[in-house]
Amino acid sequence: MGLVPSRSRFTSPVHAGARFVAQRLILKPVVWRLTTVTVLGREQLADLQAPFVVVSNHSSHLDAPLILGALPRKLARYVAAGAAADYFFDVWWRKGLTSLFFNAFPVDRTGLRGRKGMATSLLDDGVPLLLFPEGTRSKTGELAPFKPGAAALCISRDVPCVPVAIVGAHEAMPRDTGWPGKGRPPVYVTFGEPMHPDDGETPMEFSDRIAKEVVGLVDYTTTYRELHPHVRSRRRSVES
Numbered sequence: 001m002g003l004v005p006s007r008s009r010f011t012s013p014v015h016a017g018a019r020f021v022a023q024r025l026i027l028k029p030v031v032w033r034l035t036t037v038t039v040l041g042r043e044q045l046a047d048l049q050a051p052f053v054v055v056s057n058h059s060s061h062l063d064a065p066l067i068l069g070a071l072p073r074k075l076a077r078y079v080a081a082g083a084a085a086d087y088f089f090d091v092w093w094r095k096g097l098t099s100l101f102f103n104a105f106p107v108d109r110t111g112l113r114g115r116k117g118m119a120t121s122l123l124d125d126g127v128p129l130l131l132f133p134e135g136t137r138s139k140t141g142e143l144a145p146f147k148p149g150a151a152a153l154c155i156s157r158d159v160p161c162v163p164v165a166i167v168g169a170h171e172a173m174p175r176d177t178g179w180p181g182k183g184r185p186p187v188y189v190t191f192g193e194p195m196h197p198d199d200g201e202t203p204m205e206f207s208d209r210i211a212k213e214v215v216g217l218v219d220y221t222t223t224y225r226e227l228h229p230h231v232r233s234r235r236r237s238v239e240s
Contacts, residue, residue, distance in 0.1 A: 028069035041191035059170035082107040111208035141170035160194035165217030172211035
């Protein structure tokens, strides 16, 4: 069975309906019940139109569920998440669950090499993408260098990049663990202002600028967490 899925399922209203049930009625309630979620910066997305590319730091399997759950429903409806081909698409059951819950398409861990055609085709079809430019989950929670594939897609298809910072997910569910820790640990999702490449900006230059923006959002969110240590209300969602 080939790794590259048919493009039709990414734009299918039927698949989108099934995904709504999986994401909003199953996955989000579970994640929001196991953790204490704070969402910041959602007003930055008020004028956002598909297609676009969401990029984020990556240190936990909670990251994709948190982003998809925090996005406004109308923006999350058709988002396709890039998932490691050698892990999420290696066996049929994991491929099926990843496709159902995340509208996933396979990417190479080294970037988008060899699968860029799928990503560009999805953007051409109006499908927003969720990508983690570090290529894999951080073992320490610290950001690794961003690979330029996501930036190159934004440049080639003239679509905005939405930077996102996730803080607390590594502590809540670090790499090599299969479930969040007890006590509903606090996690934060912060959306930044959509970014566009400058005229003549190379993919590496734009990628570096995106990475700096994500780092800034992480710093902002970390400061917010320190200033609001008692934000613990059930299923909390704060916009800033």
